[in-house]
Amino acid sequence: MKSIAYGLLALLIAHAAAGETVERTVKAAPDGEVDIVNVAGAVHVIGWDRSEVQLRAEIGSNVEEVELEQRGERILIRVKLPSGEDGGTSSLRVHVPRNSAVSVNTVSASQTLEGVRGEQRLQSVSGSISTEIASEDFQAKSVSGAIRVTGNGETSVRITSVSGSIDLDNVGGELDMNTVNGGMRVTGGAIDRARLKTTNGQLRFDSALKQGARLDAEAINGTIDIKLRGTVDADFDIETFNGSIRNCFGPKPERTSQYAPGSALRFKEGKGSARVRLKTLNGAIELCR
């Protein structure tokens, strides 16, 4: 039945001169999808309780048009630039139904999302990403833009960055995060499963592990700094080829070989319900609680 209500194709094109502000509002499914594309400028998405999508666009110079298109339960907002030309900065403020699945794709535009409870897929080349997430899946990709995520419960998070920093606050559940040179910080939340990987970045984890959790952290030249909150009940497998290991609890690390400089630390705390694996090539590892 939804196809009757939302099945019609609606295409609203806002032709506007530079410096103009346009506003459009369309009916939307309470849990539909909203896709936003903007090259430069800013995107601000706000979840609200109305079944409407409201777009307010401040159009900068060298923008061909801003398009708002409805395809069934999916709404697409796109800032189109003239072919082969640079520039095209626009600032979009978009209100969406709170449970919408939101996808934002930008180049240098910053992204800010608040109050959106649905799934989020965010991608930015160099613009920063700042968002609040709830229990739906979250995915973000960036080359050099910083990514900051504030959670409120458990979810599944996948973040890939090249050189931008990744900062998670109060996000529990499953984490899968990779960066090459960017720093990575996880604070708060209770983790079921986390796979954290960096080549040269600094990795900091300051969270709780749930019963039976699994934490895998790996760095080549970067450092790993782990602080476990709450009761620690885990089996630890920590090894570095050339770095140091410092731990605030458990036995002392041991040299792995008389010929190689590495050391290892393997022990069980409590019943060993969770599993913690920390590995580096040259980076130092610190484990505390």
Added chain:
Amino acid sequence: MNSHRPDALDEALSKLPKSVPTERDLWPRIQAQIEAERPGKDARRGFTPRWYQLAAGVLLVLASSVTTFVIMRDAQERAPAVATTELPRPEIAAMPASFAGYRLGEDYTKARAQLDLEFEQRLALLPPEAREKVERNLADIRAAAREIADTLAEHPTDPLLHELLMSTYQSELQLLAHVTQMAPATTKRVQL
């Protein structure tokens, strides 16, 4: 001829295990990688997983080659009287054709060349600053891989180095995939 050599060889062979397990069970990680990149909600929302499948294919070839290498290496270590072939030194160029001295074969090389071609095409669409950052970070990953491979040449049986080298190859593939997936939406004019 040394008359004792056949006996010594028989003795050495009799000590070999019937089967040789790999030091590292790579399959859970590979499976997790494939599962993570399997189209589900992505397909519904128009995200194409083709490149990821290609990358997963390369990863599988790489992983199976590494598994073979580890088995062969273990067998060689456990039968010193038989193992006489010296493995070539590790060689990791921009497009690695070996893993810790084990040649990865033509299938890997072909699939990898295809990935690199697509990556170069997509990379060209990125803004110059972003392109420079990607190239610099890719160079960092490859430098890390070279460092591990060089260290592995000195410590060929270190399982941590094997694990980290495999993981660094994965990081490189992930970066290539990341950029390849990212670039289409960053063209100056959005194609409808």
